[in-house]
Structure formats: structure tokens, C-alpha cells
Amino acid sequence: MKQDTLRLYDYHVWANKRVFNHLKELPSEVYQQEVKSVFSSLEQVVIHLFKTDVVWLCAMSDKNYEEIQQIIGKYSAEMENKTLEEMESKYLKFSEQYIDFLSSHEDLNANKTLKHPAFGQLETRISELAQHVVNHGTYHRGNITAMLRQLGYPGPSTDYIFYLYEKQGNQK
Template identity: 25%
Template sequence: MDKKMLLIMAEYNIWATRRLIQSLESIRDEDFYKDVGLYFKSIAGTLNHLLVGEHYLWYSRFKAGISQTIALDTMIHTEKEALLNELQQKSVNWISFIDQIDETTLEGNLTYKRVSGQELTLPYVATLMHVFNHGTHHRGQITAAVTALGYPCPELDVVYMLIE
């Protein structure tokens, strides 16, 4: 995979995060925090998981080689606006990071420690793609929950970003 495709995925991540956040701003707090049966229970819990996974764990591993010890269900923010703001602000970090990666790094491996302390070595590009795929997975869960709660949801398919 070339860097151009990684940049498209990073741009998609920003775009989909922004669109999702815009739709979540109108959701009542009781629905935002309600246990709706998601793996991380609520919309707020799932968004906090995205923040932890994408930015506190994976970004630190890729950018600085640091594996932080933080539980995947940590509630970084209990206040809706702060959570949505941090997700949006941090999503743009991936663009400048990917811009700076050289081809040798992309062709190599990433060694990191899991939250459990286990050390793993995985293909760099495939692991970076996991970060973006993971975000897509959880945004899909959130949009299903939002729809079930009776709220409208945005289209988040990549093609809609490309059309825009």
C-alpha cells in the first residue's frame, strides 16, 4: 500500500468523525449516555473507547514508540462536548504523521506492547490500516444505535467523502 492510500484513509477518518460528531450534537444527553447494548455500552462509552484506542494507544505507539497503560473502557471525558471536541481535534494528527513516514518504515514492522504487557511485532502498514478500520467499525456501531434511538444518521461511506 502506498502512502497516498494511507492519506486517503486518514482523510476519511477525519471526515467521518466530523460528520458523526455533527449528528451527535443534537442527541439528548440521556440517550448519549444510555446503555444501548454496544460493546462499550453507550454512545459515550464507545466514543471514549475510540479516543483511547485511536489516540492514546495507537497514535502513541506509532508516533513515539510508547505503549501507554490505559484500559480500553476508560472514560476520558464524561462531558459530551469535551469528548466530541477532543475526538475531532485529534483526528487530524494522523495526516501530518503519515506525511512524515518514509517508505522503509512503511515496509517494516511495528513492535509495541499491548495493554496486557505482551510485546507484539506486526506489519506496519497493516497495523496502521487496523487503526482506521477500527474507527469505521465503532462508528458503524454508533450509527446503528443512533438510528435505533430514532435519530437521523449521516452516510459515512468512503464514496460520499470522495463525492464531496
């Protein structure tokens, strides 16, 4: 089970790298170009993905709601006016913390209790929270693809099956 969770998170990082690489191939202004969509720009989706990954690693690490809000505030200030390349670097560095965290836990199915002021208490497991991070990323990578199409560009292929083929050595 631990290897399954680590593989899913590895897929998440792989898919996000594909998005970063794809966006870097486009004209630089596309990243911040305003779009009438779920987010106002591709930049805003990238920031949202990063901040959400931070939230859930903090939650898995037993930080309380107030601590998480402070950490997100710090990251929000750091992300202002960052280039795509700077966001990619920040994301890749942060993803190493996830891998270290997930790798260092013996039992990713151990019970975890989360408390949220609006949603209440949740009994879950780290493996389920990691699955949520991956699902959330997949959802918003879909937003990125839709937004790119609105702007006249194709989106990157980030389906899990392509990850599996690439890891097996059958696809670039």
C-alpha cells in the first residue's frame, strides 16, 4: 500500500512537470494572460495547485488550521509576481518534502484526525489524503488544458496511463 501511495504521488509530480514543460514551450505571456474561466489565468491555477499541496502536507503533518493558514499566507506572499520557472522550482523543491514525508511513515493507513472550523472533524488516513492531493491535481490540470484550448493552444497529456507507459520505458 505504501508503494501505491508513493507511486500515485510520483504520478502527480510527473504530471505537474509535464504541465510546466508544456507551458514553457508556449509564448511567455500566455502564463499570465487573462482567461474567462474557472481561474483568471494559468498562473492562478498553478498557484492554487501549489498552495493546496502545501495545505494537505501540513494537515498530514498534524498542523492545526491556524498554523496552516499562517503557512499559506507566507507562501502566498512569496508567490507574488513569480515567473513560471520560479514557480516550477518552488513546486519541485516542495514536492521533495512530500516524498520525504510519505517515505518516512511506516503506516500510511494509520488513522488521522483532521479538524476544520467549518467542516468539523474528519477521520481519515494519510493514504486517503495523498489520494485527494493527486485527484485535486488531476482536476486542475484539466482546467489548465481547457484554458489552453480557449487560448488556442493544445494541452499536455497527463493521463495516468501515459505515466505508466513512460515509467515502463515505452513512451516519452
